[in-house]
Amino acid sequence: MEKRNVPAHIGIIMDGNGRWAKQRNLPRSEGHKAGAQVFRRICDYADEIGIKNITFYAFSTENWRRPPEEVSALMDLFRDYLKEAQERQDENEEKGMHISFIGHREGMPEDIIELFDTTEKESRSANRINVNIAVNYGGRLEITDACRIIAQKVKNGEINPEDITEDDISANIYTAGQPDPDLIIRPSGEYRLSNFMIWQSAYSEFWFSDILWPDFTEKDLDRAIDDYNKRTRRFGGV
Ligand code: IPE
Ligand code: IPE
Ligand code: MG
Secondary structure (H helix, E strand, C coil): CCCCCCCCCCEECCCCCCHHHHHCCCHHHHHHHHHHHHHHHHHHHHHHHHCCEEEEEEEEECCHHHHHHHHHHHHHHHHHHHHHHHHHHHHHHHHHEEEEEEEECCCCCCHHHHHHHHHHHHHCCCCCEEEEEEEEEEEEHHHHHHHHHHHHHCCCCCCCCHHHHHHHHHCCCCCHHHCCCEEEEEECCCCCCCCCCCCCCCCCEEEEEECCHHHCCCHHHHHHHHHHHHHHCCCCCC
């Protein structure tokens, strides 16, 4: 393979599970199951090729609008993954996988919040790859949450409103301390962000494809990175 720049941070919108299932006359939950397997594979592959930060969009603040059976099937899949992560704690540590859950904790089932906390705690010392899983995540809510934190600091007299900078916002969003995503991948033929990383994506490169997430392979990730390497990023300069 040609020498290429691996993006410091990749964001992936895991979309198309429902349509994948429909194509096969399966219930939507089967599409989510297949998608969860692809998530595991792509996660391992990202680590293998030296990506340091990767964010997977798994459940948005808007996804609560889905039928209760589908929401509960998705919650069950999160539980399965989290329990498996605990069982495989040694393996994850060996892989150096630092797992974080980004999103609004409130509103999630209590047992899942607990599993989020233990999984994060147990992987805290791992530092080869940061894997963010966005659950009950919304970019607008993330910015709103940051505003609340900063407003509280203003109220406490710790900062003046005129001194608030973009860096203060960046320091108070869920991905604080991580680089902004260089590349955002959205399969499934949709050309939108659907409230994903709207603050962080100001200068991200986008890669869209008609592939449905459960059909997404390591080769597709390679293809996206190769295309990314052909882009010229100017950040407003010349
Ligand atoms: C993505 O697949 C999974 C979630 C949003 C949780 P979808 O369920 O949105 O699949 P489509 O878009 O209906 O095909
Ligand atoms: C975006 O997909 C959210 C996730 C992949 C978790 P959606 O399927 O919810 O997005 P829309 O509704 O098509 O914009
Ligand atoms: Mg969708």
